[in-house]
Amino acid sequence: MTSDMEFSGRHALVTGGSRGIGRAIAAALKRRGATVTILGRDEVTMRAVVAAGEADACAVADVTDTTAVDAAVRQATQRAPIDIVVANAGAAQSAPFGQTTAAMLRAMLDVNLMGVIHIAQAVAPAMIARGEGRIIAVASTAGLKGYPYVTAYCAAKHAVIGYVRALAAETARTGLTVNAVCPGFTETDLVEESIATIIQKTGRPREAALASLTKRNPQGRLVQPDEVADAVLWLAGRGASAITGQAIAVAGGEV
Incomplete structure (x- = not known):
């Protein structure tokens, strides 16, 4: 059994932490005692998350900009060394293969x-130097x-899994662990946008558009953040050091 304050004294950085899955992760880590910094582009939205008590601080950066990410990590590290990174920021676009540019x-x-x-390049050296750390994509x-x-989204996400596996193999003896979680369709703003796109393109009612997504899950539902x-939380915990x-x-x- 894990303690209710398992992450007390540990600093977690969550990218894309202002909404959806990222916000749920930030809030869960905070409830378990972690100091939580969220990173994203929208400072107003992130400050609202902090004001709600679901994170301790925020750092503004676009994860596609390595200079901005490095600066944000340096800013966050001034509070405390970063023990846990959750690389959650992402985006999805859909198009038929022939229209995928x-x-x-x-x-x-x-x-x-x-x-x-x-984000991994920004935090991994210090984690390796301390002999402990968690990177979770x-x-x-x-x-x-x-x-x-x-096809473009699948190509990118498959590449993430390959990167996680390679980095994990390279750092296996350092005390750093590198893993990924792979949600199915999850009840978030991003999926709501997908449902809206299906409705717009097909004219189907919302219930039918939603069913086209939930049918992929054998449980017949959307995953919850x-x-x-x-x-x-499990992967970030002390008990997952062999994972x-x-x-x-x-x-x-589904998989």
């Missing part, structure tokens, strides 16, 4: 893959299987 592919790689790489079931109409957060290089699906048995 090089620019779309680069955009998906920049935010979903390079966003993970930039929020990937997707799209990193474990293919979906139609999101707190369920993803629970998986992250590295893993891509754990939180998807009701």
Whole structure:
């Protein structure tokens, strides 16, 4: 059993922590005693999360900009060394393969893959030097299987899983662990946008649009952000020190 304050004295940095899965993860870590810094582009929204008591501080940066990420990490480190990083920031675009442009592919790689790489490069050296750390990427079931109409997104998320596995193998004896959680369709603003797109393109009612997503989950429902957060808490905990290089699906048995 884990203590209610398991993460007391540990500093966690969550990218994309102002909404959806990232906000749920930040709040869960905060409830368990961690000092939590959220990183994102929208300072107003992040300050609202801090004001709600779901994080302690925020740092403004676009994860696609390595200089901005480095500066934000230095800012956060002034509070305390970073023990846990959750690389959650991401974006999704959909289009048929024939309409998927090089620019779309680069955009998906920049935010979903390079966003993970930039934050990992910024925090891993200090973690390795201290002999302990946790890097957890929020990937997707799209990193474990293919979906139609999101070839660029799937390519980026598959690359995240490959990066996690390679970095984990390279750092396995350092005390740093590197893992990914792979949610299925989760009840977030991002999925609401997908539902709206389906409605716009097909004219189907919302219930039918939602059903087209939930049918992929054998449990017949959307995953909840707190369920993803629970998986992250486990990977971030002391008891998961032997878990590295893993891509754990939180998807009701879809994968």
